[in-house]
Amino acid sequence: MAESTARRLEPDMSGTPGQNAELSETSWGRSSSRSAKPSRRRESISHTAIVNGAIDVLDREGLDALSMRHLAEVLGIGAASLYWHVGSKDGLLDLVLDQVVGETKIPEPDPDRWQDQLKDVARAQRAMSLRHPWFVRVTLGRIPIGPNSLRHSEHVLAILRAAGIPSHVAVQGYLLLVSAVNGFTIDETGVEDSPNVIDLPRDGETRQHSAEMARDYLAALPPSQFPNMTSLADEFALADTDERFELLIDTFVAGLARHVTKS
Amino acid sequence: MAESTARRLEPDMSGTPGQNAELSETSWGRSSSRSAKPSRRRESISHTAIVNGAIDVLDREGLDALSMRHLAEVLGIGAASLYWHVGSKDGLLDLVLDQVVGETKIPEPDPDRWQDQLKDVARAQRAMSLRHPWFVRVTLGRIPIGPNSLRHSEHVLAILRAAGIPSHVAVQGYLLLVSAVNGFTIDETGVEDSPNVIDLPRDGETRQHSAEMARDYLAALPPSQFPNMTSLADEFALADTDERFELLIDTFVAGLARHVTKS
DNA sequence: ACCTGAACACCGTTCAAGT
DNA sequence: ACCTGAACACCGTTCAAGT
Numbered sequence: 001m002a003e004s005t006a007r008r009l010e011p012d013m014s015g016t017p018g019q020n021a022e023l024s025e026t027s028w029g030r031s032s033s034r035s036a037k038p039s040r041r042r043e044s045i046s047h048t049a050i051v052n053g054a055i056d057v058l059d060r061e062g063l064d065a066l067s068m069r070h071l072a073e074v075l076g077i078g079a080a081s082l083y084w085h086v087g088s089k090d091g092l093l094d095l096v097l098d099q100v101v102g103e104t105k106i107p108e109p110d111p112d113r114w115q116d117q118l119k120d121v122a123r124a125q126r127a128m129s130l131r132h133p134w135f136v137r138v139t140l141g142r143i144p145i146g147p148n149s150l151r152h153s154e155h156v157l158a159i160l161r162a163a164g165i166p167s168h169v170a171v172q173g174y175l176l177l178v179s180a181v182n183g184f185t186i187d188e189t190g191v192e193d194s195p196n197v198i199d200l201p202r203d204g205e206t207r208q209h210s211a212e213m214a215r216d217y218l219a220a221l222p223p224s225q226f227p228n229m230t231s232l233a234d235e236f237a238l239a240d241t242d243e244r245f246e247l248l249i250d251t252f253v254a255g256l257a258r259h260v261t262k263s
Numbered sequence: 264m265a266e267s268t269a270r271r272l273e274p275d276m277s278g279t280p281g282q283n284a285e286l287s288e289t290s291w292g293r294s295s296s297r298s299a300k301p302s303r304r305r306e307s308i309s310h311t312a313i314v315n316g317a318i319d320v321l322d323r324e325g326l327d328a329l330s331m332r333h334l335a336e337v338l339g340i341g342a343a344s345l346y347w348h349v350g351s352k353d354g355l356l357d358l359v360l361d362q363v364v365g366e367t368k369i370p371e372p373d374p375d376r377w378q379d380q381l382k383d384v385a386r387a388q389r390a391m392s393l394r395h396p397w398f399v400r401v402t403l404g405r406i407p408i409g410p411n412s413l414r415h416s417e418h419v420l421a422i423l424r425a426a427g428i429p430s431h432v433a434v435q436g437y438l439l440l441v442s443a444v445n446g447f448t449i450d451e452t453g454v455e456d457s458p459n460v461i462d463l464p465r466d467g468e469t470r471q472h473s474a475e476m477a478r479d480y481l482a483a484l485p486p487s488q489f490p491n492m493t494s495l496a497d498e499f500a501l502a503d504t505d506e507r508f509e510l511l512i513d514t515f516v517a518g519l520a521r522h523v524t525k526s
Numbered sequence: 527a528c529c530t531g532a533a534c535a536c537c538g539t540t541c542a543a544g545t
Numbered sequence: 546a547c548c549t550g551a552a553c554a555c556c557g558t559t560c561a562a563g564t
Contacts, residue, residue, distance in 0.1 A: 045547090045548090067536085067537065067538080068537085068538065068539085069536085069537075069538085077548075077549090078548060078549050078550075079538090079539095079549095079550095080539085080540080080541085080548075080549060080550080080551095081547075081548050081549075083538090083539070083540080084546090084547065084548070085547095088538080088539080089538065089539090137403060140400060140449055140453045141453035142453070143477070145480070150484065150489065150492060151488075153491075153492060154488070154489050154490075154491050154492050157491035157492070157495065158490075158491055161491060167494075167495055167498055168498055169510075170495070170498075171495055171498040171499055171502055172498075172502060172506065172507045172510055173510070175450075175502060175507060176447070176507060176510060176511050179443075179446040179447050179449065179450050180442075180443045180446050180447070180511070181446070182446045182449065183442040183443050183444070183445045183446020183447065183449065184439070184442050184443070184446065186403055186442065186445065186446070186449075187438075187442050190403045190404035190405070214406070217408070221413065225414075225417070226413065226417050227417075227421075228417050228420035228421055228424060229413060229416060229417050229420065231430075232420065232430055232433070232434055235430055235431055235433075235434040235435075236434055239434060239435060239438060243435065244435045244438060244439060247432075247435055247436070247439060248439050248443070250518070251514065251515060251517075251518025251519065251521075252514060252515075252518070254514075254517075254518055254521075255513070255514025255515070255517055255518055256514065258514075258517075308528090308529090330555085330556065330557080331556085331557065331558085332555085332556075332557085340529075340530090341529060341530050341531075342530095342531095342557090342558095343529075343530060343531080343532095343558085343559080343560085344528075344529050344530075346557090346558070346559080347527090347528065347529070348528095351557080351558080352557065352558090
């Protein structure tokens with residue numbers, strides 16, 4: 001019950017330490033609290049421990065399981081203590097999101113490869129949302145303004161600008177890309193929460209089963225009223241999400257490419 | 264406090280009565296409950312009244328305000344009574360969503376105008392999400408399977424098929440369109456809940472203000488680390504959502520058009 | 527067939543009080 | 546400076562009991 005502050009660093013953060021300090025206290029990997037002088041006294045629960053604990057709970061128990069009371073219990077402190085550190089659950093979720101955004105690395109702009117680079121950015125965003133199935137739902141009402149989020153935006157914009165896309169289209173296109181990917185992954189992550197539960201048999205089986213249920217349901221509709229739904233029931237139920245995602249970024253990037261100013 | 268079951272039918276439902284009966288008890292505009300014989304006894308709170316009451320609460324008080332207890336109070340019944348009719352809050356939300364989807368009308372397929380028709384479908388979906396700012400957030404984990412949702416899918420697919428788009432691409436494209444529009448409107452509706460509150464001064468002002476705040480925030484970033492964010496601060500903060508939406512459906516429809524089989 | 531009050535097991539947040 | 550227990554005002558849902 002006290003082993004939950006570790007394990008947060010598997011994905012891509014390695015090799016890039018300290019890249020996100022000094023911009024805000026929303027930083028990661030340091031135990032610095034909001035004052036500059038090193039905290040004496042006996043440790044006190046750190047910002048980092050709280051954020052990583054929250055991510056742990058989210059990843060393994062799902063979004064619904066993250067209550068301030070439960071998180072406090074996991075961390076071994078009183079529920080009210082959390083409020084001294086993060087102000088509110090909303091504030092905590094802001095920190096959590098920025099932390100997780102920091103997992104994704106964006107490459108240096110290469111003007112000749114901008115289309116592939118942009119697709120990779122989209123794929124990385126989707127992969128992150130699948131690693132943390134709660135991410136998109138938490139992101140909803142929020143405007144991401146943490147240091148990692150800002151860096152992310154900066155780097156993607158750099159790619160678009162280097163490609164020769166006019167600034168106006170670059171900004172609109174970037175915003176569009178993010179929302180389109182989010183919209184896409186919502187459907188993938190919305191139904192099954194907490195995929196890391198105990199030992200749920202790698203639910204290829206479960207997914208398959210519910211897909212067949214859906215297909216049967218659609219196929220059983222009255223064909224006179226639903227000629228397309230019935231004849232396309234297979235396509236609908238068995239639609240490959242990987243393929244669909246590639247279709248998304250393909251058409252999107254192709255659409256943006258029309259705005260590249262020849263030079 | 265008893266005047267809340269009316270008013271639900273302004274938008275487009277007029278002139279098309281009874282179009283959604285007989286497919287399921289999720290129907291609208293009838294007081295039929297799940298048995299065929301007409302309900303004698305004194306009225307009993309109807310399915311319709313509950314669903315419309317919920318939509319009323321959602322529209323005027325926001326998503327957070329919709330609790331079973333509050334809805335029951337508005338309807339003048341006990342909270343537990345709701346469960347006899349709708350089973351659970353989740354079940355109620357399914358009915359609510361399908362009801363609201365029924366507001367949108369899809370035109371008959373006209374192969375020569377399919378691109379405009381598809382764009383109109385997307386615009387109608389966005390408009391509906393803006394009328395009911397809670398819609399996208401409620402839709403998240405759900406697979407819409409009510410009668411109105413099925414009819415909606417059927418009609419959009421008809422347009423795509425009539426255009427000569429291969430069935431596989433048509434299905435993937437349709438799913439993509441829905442999720443892209445949802446992803447887009449999430450950002451528009453996520454922040455401001457319950458826009459119909461008392462007399463909030465038609466928040467063009469509010470919106471303007473927060474946009475300027477965001478612009479100032481971005482512009483104040485260190486230019487050495489954030490050359491693009493700082494130079495594009497205006498574009499970011501003042502980005503026109505209507506224009507961005509048109510950019511979305513433009514590139515999307517153009518992308519789909521590449522798959523039309525010449526005939 | 528329908529509706530109820532009361533209860534169960536939760537929430538986020540505040541606040542006086544402790545060290 | 547940090548942490549706490551207890552309280553406030555809520556949740557969704559169940560269930561025995563009423564008519």
